[in-house]
Amino acid sequence: MAANSTKILVTGGAGYIGSHCAKALATAGYEPITFDNLSTGHRDFVRWGPLIEGDVRDFSALASAFKKYKPVAVMHFASLISVGESVARPELYHDVNVTGTLVLLNAMREAKVEPIVFSSSAAVYGEPQVSPIPEDTPFSPSSPYGVTKAICEQMMDHFGSAHGTRSVRLRYFNAAGADPGGEIGEHHEPETHLIPLALDVALGRTDVLQVYGNDYPTPDGTAVRDYIHVVDLAEAHVGSLKFLLDGGETLFLNLGTGVGASVIEVIETVEKVTGKTIKQVRKPRRLGDAPVLVADSGRAHDVLSWRATRFGLETIVTDSLRWSLSRFS
Numbered sequence: 501m502a503a504n505s506t507k508i509l510v511t512g513g514a515g516y517i518g519s520h521c522a523k524a525l526a527t528a529g530y531e532p533i534t535f536d537n538l539s540t541g542h543r544d545f546v547r548w549g550p551l552i553e554g555d556v557r558d559f560s561a562l563a564s565a566f567k568k569y570k571p572v573a574v575m576h577f578a579s580l581i582s583v584g585e586s587v588a589r590p591e592l593y594h595d596v597n598v599t600g601t602l603v604l605l606n607a608m609r610e611a612k613v614e615p616i617v618f619s620s621s622a623a624v625y626g627e628p629q630v631s632p633i634p635e636d637t638p639f640s641p642s643s644p645y646g647v648t649k650a651i652c653e654q655m656m657d658h659f660g661s662a663h664g665t666r667s668v669r670l671r672y673f674n675a676a677g678a679d680p681g682g683e684i685g686e687h688h689e690p691e692t693h694l695i696p697l698a699l700d701v702a703l704g705r706t707d708v709l710q711v712y713g714n715d716y717p718t719p720d721g722t723a724v725r726d727y728i729h730v731v732d733l734a735e736a737h738v739g740s741l742k743f744l745l746d747g748g749e750t751l752f753l754n755l756g757t758g759v760g761a762s763v764i765e766v767i768e769t770v771e772k773v774t775g776k777t778i779k780q781v782r783k784p785r786r787l788g789d790a791p792v793l794v795a796d797s798g799r800a801h802d803v804l805s806w807r808a809t810r811f812g813l814e815t816i817v818t819d820s821l822r823w824s825l826s827r828f829s
């Protein structure tokens with residue numbers, strides 16, 4: 501890494517998506533400065549630049565980080581991410597996700613750093629009737645988690661109008677897969693995402709996969725989601741950063757493939773890739789789980805010339821399996 505490479509502050513860079521973005525930043529010639537309290541992240545995921553252990557709600561820790569490293573922009577991944585936990589503990593989600601973002605934006609103002617790439621979510625749309633979902637679909641989040649993301653996006657608009665903060669808000673659909681080099685991958689505790697949970701059953705680490713809802717208005721009755729490879733997500737972040745550093749104005753973009761897969765299709769792909777049968781138990785639908793969430797990512801293509809290229813569930817599951825075997829065996 502060049503000693504004078506352009507520094508980017510990456511909050512949450514020790515987590516799943518943040519670490520893949522840190523790797524993509526380093527590959528593109530930037531130096532990621534990870535700012536993370538390691539509450540759900542992993543020290544050994546921080547490999548492409550320094551780690552500052554700190555909390556995004558701590559203004560003075562952020563101010564010192566800006567002073568010491570002088571980053572020119574921020575990528576903000578730090579967040580709590582579980583929809584179910586947000587229902588049980590909304591105060592925690594508002595504190596970390598909303599207060600954390602407010603404190604960060606204030607620290608950026610003080611340091612005179614204004615471009616920010618923000619991890620938003622398809623959860624801001626709730627249960628829309630339209631598919632694929634374009635960005636002008638009204639916000640109607642159906643969980644406290646989704647509400648916190650919607651508030652953060654609105655906060656960035658307000659900071660934009662009042663203080664000139666420019667943001668690219670990336671509304672991810674279902675992040676999945678892992679670094680094809682096997683260095684980093686998905687490791688949430690507890691895990692709530694379908695592919696790692698299905699792999700755990702296939703690899704004999706757990707007994708049974710819970711499938712929530714089999715009476716959705718979808719071809720096989722299970723929920724349909726748009727699974728996007730985490731490396732494609734990472735590349736969209738680097739493109740968004742360049743867009744802002746070149747003077748681009750505030751944007752909000754969906755990131756997905758435009759193709760949905762049902763829970764059953766995901767399970768069948770994991771079975772095919774691993775050669776194992778996955779024992780399942782059917783459970784009722786969970787509150788707030790939309791039947792179908794598929795992205796219209798045309799705007800990301802038009803503005804950033806970005807498109808998901810690591811297509812297909814088999815590619816995603818194969819990369820996840822490689823990572824899972826190396827990390828947990």
Ligand SMILES: NC(=O)c1ccc[n+]([C@@H]2O[C@H](COP(=O)([O-])OP(=O)(O)OC[C@H]3O[C@@H](n4cnc5c(N)ncnc54)[C@H](O)[C@@H]3O)[C@@H](O)[C@H]2O)c1
Binds near residue numbers: 518688
């Ligand atoms: N995983 C998905 O499918 C998905 C989908 C849509 C949006 N997102 C968003 O992407 C971002 C990253 O998600 P992820 O799956 O990598 O989650 P993750 O839990 O792996 O990463 C989050 C990181 O933030 C850190 N963090 C949490 N609270 C913090 C705090 N108060 N101060 C400093 N650091 C803190 C954690 O230690 C962790 O390293 C989140 O903002 C999430 O809402 C994820």
